[in-house]
Amino acid sequence: MRDVAILGLGQTPVGEHWDLSLRDLGAQAIVSALKDAGIEAPQLLVVGNMLSGSLSHQENLGALLADYAGLRGIEALKVEAACASGAMAVRMAYLAVAGGMVDIAVACGVEKMTDGSSEETTTALAAAADDLFESDQGISFVALNAMLMRRYMHEFGYRREDFAEFAVNAHRNAARNPNAMFRRPITPQAFAEAKMIATPISLLDSAGIGDGAAALVLGPMDLARRLGGAVIRIAASASATDSVALHDRRDPLEVRAIYLSAQRAYAQAGVGPQDIDLFELHDAFTIMSALSLEGAGFAPRGGGVRLALEGEIGLEGRIPISTMGGLKARGHPVGATGVYQIVEAALQLRGQAGENQIPNCRLAMTQNIGGSGANVVTHILERLA
Amino acid sequence: MSVMKPLRAVGIVGYGAYIPRFRLSTTEIDRIWHGGEALAPIREKAVAGLDEDTVTISIEAARNALARAGIAPSKLRAVWVGSESHPYAVKPSSAIVAEAIGATPETLGADWQFACKAGTEALQAAIALVGSGMADYALAIGADTAQGRPGDELEYTAAAGGAAYIVGPAEEALATLEGSYSYVTDMPDFWRRPMQRYPQHGGRFTGEPAYFAHTEAAVRALMEGLHIAPEEVTWAVFHQPNVRFPRRAAQELGFQPHHIAPGLLAEEIGNTYAGSALLGLSAVLDIAEPGQRILLVSFGSGAGSDAFLWRTTERIAERRSAAPFTRAYLARRTPIDYGTYVRYHGKLHMH
Amino acid sequence: MTIPSYWRTRRQRLSLEGEICPHCRRHVFPPRDICPYCGGPAKAAASLSGRGTVYSFSLVHNAPAGFEPYAPYLVAIVKLDEGPLVTAQLTDVSPDEVSIGMPVEMVTRKLREEGEEGLIVYGYKFRPLLQAEAL
Numbered sequence A: 001m002r003d004v005a006i007l008g009l010g011q012t013p014v015g016e017h018w019d020l021s022l023r024d025l026g027a028q029a030i031v032s033a034l035k036d037a038g039i040e041a042p043q044l045l046v047v048g049n050m051l052s053g054s055l056s057h058q059e060n061l062g063a064l065l066a067d068y069a070g071l072r073g074i075e076a077l078k079v080e081a082a083c084a085s086g087a088m089a090v091r092m093a094y095l096a097v098a099g100g101m102v103d104i105a106v107a108c109g110v111e112k113m114t115d116g117s118s119e120e121t122t123t124a125l126a127a128a129a130d131d132l133f134e135s136d137q138g139i140s141f142v143a144l145n146a147m148l149m150r151r152y153m154h155e156f157g158y159r160r161e162d163f164a165e166f167a168v169n170a171h172r173n174a175a176r177n178p179n180a181m182f183r184r185p186i187t188p189q190a191f192a193e194a195k196m197i198a199t200p201i202s203l204l205d206s207a208g209i210g211d212g213a214a215a216l217v218l219g220p221m222d223l224a225r226r227l228g229g230a231v232i233r234i235a236a237s238a239s240a241t242d243s244v245a246l247h248d249r250r251d252p253l254e255v256r257a258i259y260l261s262a263q264r265a266y267a268q269a270g271v272g273p274q275d276i277d278l279f280e281l282h283d284a285f286t287i288m289s290a291l292s293l294e295g296a297g298f299a300p301r302g303g304g305v306r307l308a309l310e311g312e313i314g315l316e317g318r319i320p321i322s323t324m325g326g327l328k329a330r331g332h333p334v335g336a337t338g339v340y341q342i343v344e345a346a347l348q349l350r351g352q353a354g355e356n357q358i359p360n361c362r363l364a365m366t367q368n369i370g371g372s373g374a375n376v377v378t379h380i381l382e383r384l385a
Numbered sequence B: 001m002s003v004m005k006p007l008r009a010v011g012i013v014g015y016g017a018y019i020p021r022f023r024l025s026t027t028e029i030d031r032i033w034h035g036g037e038a039l040a041p042i043r044e045k046a047v048a049g050l051d052e053d054t055v056t057i058s059i060e061a062a063r064n065a066l067a068r069a070g071i072a073p074s075k076l077r078a079v080w081v082g083s084e085s086h087p088y089a090v091k092p093s094s095a096i097v098a099e100a101i102g103a104t105p106e107t108l109g110a111d112w113q114f115a116c117k118a119g120t121e122a123l124q125a126a127i128a129l130v131g132s133g134m135a136d137y138a139l140a141i142g143a144d145t146a147q148g149r150p151g152d153e154l155e156y157t158a159a160a161g162g163a164a165y166i167v168g169p170a171e172e173a174l175a176t177l178e179g180s181y182s183y184v185t186d187m188p189d190f191w192r193r194p195m196q197r198y199p200q201h202g203g204r205f206t207g208e209p210a211y212f213a214h215t216e217a218a219v220r221a222l223m224e225g226l227h228i229a230p231e232e233v234t235w236a237v238f239h240q241p242n243v244r245f246p247r248r249a250a251q252e253l254g255f256q257p258h259h260i261a262p263g264l265l266a267e268e269i270g271n272t273y274a275g276s277a278l279l280g281l282s283a284v285l286d287i288a289e290p291g292q293r294i295l296l297v298s299f300g301s302g303a304g305s306d307a308f309l310w311r312t313t314e315r316i317a318e319r320r321s322a323a324p325f326t327r328a329y330l331a332r333r334t335p336i337d338y339g340t341y342v343r344y345h346g347k348l349h350m351h
Numbered sequence C: 001m002t003i004p005s006y007w008r009t010r011r012q013r014l015s016l017e018g019e020i021c022p023h024c025r026r027h028v029f030p031p032r033d034i035c036p037y038c039g040g041p042a043k044a045a046a047s048l049s050g051r052g053t054v055y056s057f058s059l060v061h062n063a064p065a066g067f068e069p070y071a072p073y074l075v076a077i078v079k080l081d082e083g084p085l086v087t088a089q090l091t092d093v094s095p096d097e098v099s100i101g102m103p104v105e106m107v108t109r110k111l112r113e114e115g116e117e118g119l120i121v122y123g124y125k126f127r128p129l130l131q132a133e134a135l
Helices: A022-037 A052-056 A061-068 A085-098 A118-126 A141-156 A160-174 A188-193 A221-227 A256-269 A286-295 A304-309 A326-330 A334-350 B026-033 B054-069 B093-101 B118-131 B203-226 B244-252 B257-263 B273-285 B315-322 B326-331 B338-344 C003-008 C010-015 C130-134
Strands: A004-011 A044-048 A075-079 A105-111 A196-198 A212-220 A231-241 A278-280 A363-370 A375-384 B010-018 B022-025 B044-047 B076-082 B108-112 B137-145 B160-169 B175-184 B235-238 B293-297 B304-312 C017-020 C044-047 C051-060 C073-080 C085-090 C103-113 C120-128
Touching: A004 A022, A004 A085, A004 A221, A004 A334, A022 A061, A022 A105, A022 A212, A044 A061, A044 A085, A044 A334, A052 A118, A061 A075, A061 A105, A075 A085, A085 A105, A085 A212, A085 A231, A085 A334, A085 A363, A085 A375, A105 A334, A118 A141, A141 A196, A141 A286, A141 C051, A141 C073, A160 A188, A160 A286, A160 A304, A160 A326, A196 C051, A212 A221, A212 A334, A221 A231, A231 A256, A231 A334, A256 A286, A256 A363, A256 A375, A278 A334, A286 A304, A286 A363, A326 A334, A334 A363, A334 A375, B010 B054, B010 B118, B010 B273, B010 B326, B022 B026, B022 B338, B026 B338, B044 B160, B054 B076, B054 B093, B054 B137, B054 B160, B054 B315, B054 C103, B054 C120, B076 B093, B076 B118, B093 B108, B093 C010, B108 B118, B118 B137, B118 B160, B118 B175, B118 B273, B118 B304, B137 B273, B160 B273, B175 B203, B203 B244, B203 B293, B203 B304, B235 B244, B235 B257, B235 B273, B244 B257, B257 B273, B273 B293, B273 B326, C003 C010, C010 C017, C010 C120, C051 C085, C085 C103
Parallel strands: A044 A075, A044 A105, A278 A363, B076 B108, B076 B137, B235 B293, C085 C120
Antiparallel strands: A004 A212, A004 A231, A105 A212, A231 A375, A363 A375, B010 B160, B010 B175, B022 B044, B137 B160, B175 B304, B293 B304, C017 C044, C051 C073, C051 C103, C073 C085, C103 C120
16 A cells, blocks of 8 residues: 555536537546646546436446547546446545556546436436335435435424525535536525425525536655645545445434445544544535535534534535535536545645635545445545645 | 026125225316306216326225235135226236235236126126136226216216125125126127227117116016015115116116115216226125125126125124225315316326 | 336335345345345245335425326335335325325335336335225
8 A cells, every 4th residue: 555646637617518528528627637737648547427328328438538538548447336436436546556556547527417308317317226116116316315304304303494504605615616517606595495306305405417527647645746736645535335225224314324434534544523624525415415514423413404504614614515616506417526526625725726715724525425325435635745 | 597606605705995086076077168057967076196097996906805805815816807997908907916916826817898897797707716616716806997088978977996806605705695697788889999098979878778778687687586676685786877877777676765875976986987886885885784685786888787686794794894995985085176187187198 | 127127026016025034033125135134144025014104205396207297296215114114106195294204005006107108117105094094
């Protein structure tokens, strides 16, 4: 095992890219990350993607993107872990470099979501759930999260309006992120009046889906030091699983994989939640923000929403989340999201987060969740002086 | 010709009803099509929900029958579904029903078709199967989600519902069979050609030569063959395309209004076709005392009538509370408007 | 869903057939080869009563492909009396009548149709207890 650093990063804006295909998006992010790193010849490309087969009728993304990014000949593959595909791709690249088999690896998350109809996309996303015993019953992915949210409200005595701050905070931060999809602030009242998708989840509880790609170049620490600039070390990379179906969990409100992957990451980095300066969590739905804050140790069970109500999740708060807009407002290009989270955390640590910069941050955590908590990948990044 | 009797004594060992919760009032149909001027034959009819069809109606009725029979579903050697609204033209409803209730694989399965008497035809066959000794238990179901052309007089009454009967040895019966009789002629009173959504009918021709002639001939032959007079029968259940027909047939056969009242459901649910007479019988079995005779007579266009005489046993009182009463389904009532009805019944083309 | 997949799972779909673990005696639904509670091999089929209570629910407005004709519809996670949670639609009930903890029972209903010419998919749904409601 050797220490791994982030050598370069790149991203496309998230949005409806009618003029860009899956391969264009991926290639742009890869080329931009390699340029940022000042590196031309990586040895490995790991692509994180969930929906290319169902929405673009395209698999074999490793070879395709390697070719279109001008890297024909290198080792390349796609990894899939539903909405956690992006961070899982980063973790696979990390393992390759940390293990010493590869010196320079690129992880690219890419998703093209706007080529299908709304029903096709809803159906494709439902594949993250249990096909036989959830999706086949007509249960959309939103509906599963909606049932978690209703149960949460029931057990801990919250109203729907109490979740507003997660969305308001995300939109406030996205408004100042040039790569975000929804660059306009929203009010608690707009949240309260938003159109229902699956009760109690409305449009403003949910991350907007969009097209996008982000990429990271990883390499050993000694190379990072030679290249100069801010050195960002991957202090921890950890993942864990739970049952795919919500109904197979003893307590659906206690997402075991969130807890386990966070605990493994803390142990690897030798830190605890009190040491984390910002947390890019998986706010695909407001309820997931609450469950993520709780599972990762920032709030007790049932206390995630309380943390938001107390104003502790903003840029000045105890634990800033969704600092560049999060999934909610930066946009959620599903299989790319996990890479965007790490790119944004790295920008914060480099001091390049613009108007959303958190002063003096040293430790940033990201958490990417696949399915309703079935596959969770947590990373901790550290800025070295 | 004589009354039919099986080789060994048989009876109904379990029965079950099912009626969908939705109701469409005839005044609502009238408001859309005739400006409230027409004479409504009934008050309202039962309408299947978006997720209901003859198969789902049959499954719930069959589960209720099994609960009352108290037998393992694997003991059923026949699962027969009579209907004019099988969800598939080719693929047996009976096999889906048999699988859902746990009767597969050692069973007969077939779908019966004879307009509104498809269910009682299946019941005759079940009596024969058990009565011959080939089987100990056989399940006969009559169920429909009947359709009438929008605005047609049939639309006022064509309804959804069904009932299931398990025939078994007389020793285990809630009601034993005293005899049965069937009467069939070729009648052009009502039909539906393949691939057509709605049936055609002969208007007033469906009354005298069709419904009344067949119903009354079957009942007379059965009662005379068994030497039973109307006053020896406690309850009489007729096929009920409306309220008027069964009342008049009962009167012409010498029955009093009290004979038919508990089994006459058409005012509340309409004509459930293959389910119609069988649902009337389930409502009567819900309230009958041991030792009472019940006459059941169906009518199916095309045309024919099956008539049965049953006699309740001591077991009726102990077994009937094992499943929901017919009245429970009648009481579970959600009125809908014509627009909702059009959506539920596929009269709105989405593609 | 493919036709062979529908056929393979017909008993679970049509009649909620589960398993009972021969080692820890817990009920398992949906069936699987390894008991999720004790890790032992579990292959003994066992029927479930179909009775339970609503653990949580949602009214789905944006339906997945194939379910559009039924929207909006209610879905729920139901806690069965025997222990397992099961995900299914609710039927025969209005959204304003549903609450967490409401007793429900299994019924077999039509889930969807694969077009006018395709397969009709039947499966379990849950509805308010009939007896409690009407008797």
